[in-house]
Amino acid sequence: MAQQIDARGLSCPQPVVLTQQAIADGERSITVTVSSSVSKENVIRILERNGYTTDSRDDGDDIVVSGNK
Amino acid sequence: MKNILSTRWGIILAGALIGTIAVSLQFLGNPPNMGVCVACFERDIAGALGLHRADVVQYLRPEIMGFVIGAFFISLALGDYKPRGGSSTLIRFFLGVFAMCGALVFLGCPWRALLRLAGGDLNALLGIAGLIVGIAIGVVFLKKGFSLGRAYPLKKAAGWIFPAVMLGLFLLLAFQVSFSEGGPVFFSQKGPGSQKANLYISLAAGLVIGAIAQRSRFCTMGSLRDIILTRDTHLVSGIGSLLVFAFIFNLIYGQFNPGFEGQPIAHTDHLWNFLGMTLSGLAYALAGGCPGRQLILSGEGDNDAAVFVTGMIVGAGIAHNFSAASSPKGVGAFGPAMVVIGIVFCLIVGFTMRDRMKA
Numbered sequence: 001m002a003q004q005i006d007a008r009g010l011s012c013p014q015p016v017v018l019t020q021q022a023i024a025d026g027e028r029s030i031t032v033t034v035s036s037s038v039s040k041e042n043v044i045r046i047l048e049r050n051g052y053t054t055d056s057r058d059d060g061d062d063i064v065v066s067g068n069k
Numbered sequence: 070m071k072n073i074l075s076t077r078w079g080i081i082l083a084g085a086l087i088g089t090i091a092v093s094l095q096f097l098g099n100p101p102n103m104g105v106c107v108a109c110f111e112r113d114i115a116g117a118l119g120l121h122r123a124d125v126v127q128y129l130r131p132e133i134m135g136f137v138i139g140a141f142f143i144s145l146a147l148g149d150y151k152p153r154g155g156s157s158t159l160i161r162f163f164l165g166v167f168a169m170c171g172a173l174v175f176l177g178c179p180w181r182a183l184l185r186l187a188g189g190d191l192n193a194l195l196g197i198a199g200l201i202v203g204i205a206i207g208v209v210f211l212k213k214g215f216s217l218g219r220a221y222p223l224k225k226a227a228g229w230i231f232p233a234v235m236l237g238l239f240l241l242l243a244f245q246v247s248f249s250e251g252g253p254v255f256f257s258q259k260g261p262g263s264q265k266a267n268l269y270i271s272l273a274a275g276l277v278i279g280a281i282a283q284r285s286r287f288c289t290m291g292s293l294r295d296i297i298l299t300r301d302t303h304l305v306s307g308i309g310s311l312l313v314f315a316f317i318f319n320l321i322y323g324q325f326n327p328g329f330e331g332q333p334i335a336h337t338d339h340l341w342n343f344l345g346m347t348l349s350g351l352a353y354a355l356a357g358g359c360p361g362r363q364l365i366l367s368g369e370g371d372n373d374a375a376v377f378v379t380g381m382i383v384g385a386g387i388a389h390n391f392s393a394a395s396s397p398k399g400v401g402a403f404g405p406a407m408v409v410i411g412i413v414f415c416l417i418v419g420f421t422m423r424d425r426m427k428a
Binding site: 008009010011012013014016017020035036037038041045046049061 | 072075148149151153156211212216217219220221222286288291294295298299301303357358373
C-alpha cells in the first residue's frame, strides 16, 4: 500500500518536506498529490535523488506523482 | 511539453541571463549595483505613488511591471497559470512588510546582494551571511511542521488583478500622470530614483526576466533553503551563474570596484547589514519565496504572493516614513528597532503556525 501524501495547495517547500519524511520513514511506494507543476518537479527531483522511479499524471486541476523503489 | 528551463542547464542559463541583463541595465542608466533589485524598485514605486516622500527614491520601475506581466503571459501560454489564494493572507502581508523593512536596512533584496557582490561591494557578504542565517532559522521551522495552510483554486479572473495593477502603473509611467500640484506621481530629480535605463528597454528586460524566471523557477531564497533542507543544489546553480555572469560583465563594463568603503547605495554597518538580511531571509523562507519569486508567482495567479508583494510596497512606505530605512550615511534611527520587531513577529509566526506533520 503506497503512502498517500496530500500536498495540494501547500506552498514551497512543504510538499518536499512531507515527501522527505516519507522517504526517511523507509516507504518504498509514495504517492504525492500536488497543485502546481513547480511542486511536481520538486517532488520528482527529491524522489529520483533518493533512488525512486517516478511517474506523474494529471488529476483534474491537481497532479499525482508516484515514486517506487 | 518538456520544460527545458527547469533542468540544471536551464536554471544556469536563467541565472546567466538575469545577471547579464541586470549589469547591462546598470550600464544603460540604472543605479550602480542595482540593475534589478526587487526590494529597491518596489520601494521606488512606493515613493512614486507617494506612500513615502524620500525624494531620491521615487520612480515607477518598469522592470517590476515586466516581471509580473512577463510571468503572466508565459504561464498563461504554457499552462502554469493557476489562480489560487487563501493561505494566511494577513500573515503573508506582514511578512512582506517586515521583509521589506529588513531589506531596506541592508539596502537590497537577495538579487541585489548578489549584484552588489558581483560589483565588488564586500558589505554584501554580511548581507548574504545574514540571509543564510535567516533562511536556516526558517528551515528549522519548516522541519518542525511550519505551514501557512493550503491555498485553494480561485476563479480565473482572480489572477488577472495583479497583472492589471502592473499595467495600470505602466500607464501612469508612460503618460507621466500628475494628480495634483505638488502631488503624485513623483519622479526623483536626483539620487538613485533618477537613475534609469530607457523605459522600454527596462520594460523589455523585465518581461524577458519574468518569462525566464517563471519557466526556470529561479529563486534565491529557495536555492539556499534547498541546500540546507535537502542538500539539493539545483537552484543554487542558478544564483552561482548569476554571480559569475554579473561579475564578468561588470569587468567588461568597467563597473567592478572591490572594497567596503564608498560603495554605491550601501553603508558599512556590518551588524545591521547582517541582521537586516537575517530578518528578510526568515520572512522569505516563511513566505516561500524571495521577492523576485513572489512577483513571478503573482503573475502566475498566486494571490497570496501578490499580497506579500503588496506588503513589501506598503512596508517600503513604513520604513521610509518611520526613519527605519538605511541610506549611504548609515542605518536609519529606527532601523534596528524595526528589525527587532520584525524578527520577533517572524519567530511568533514560526512557532505558532504549525501543522501536525502527517499529511
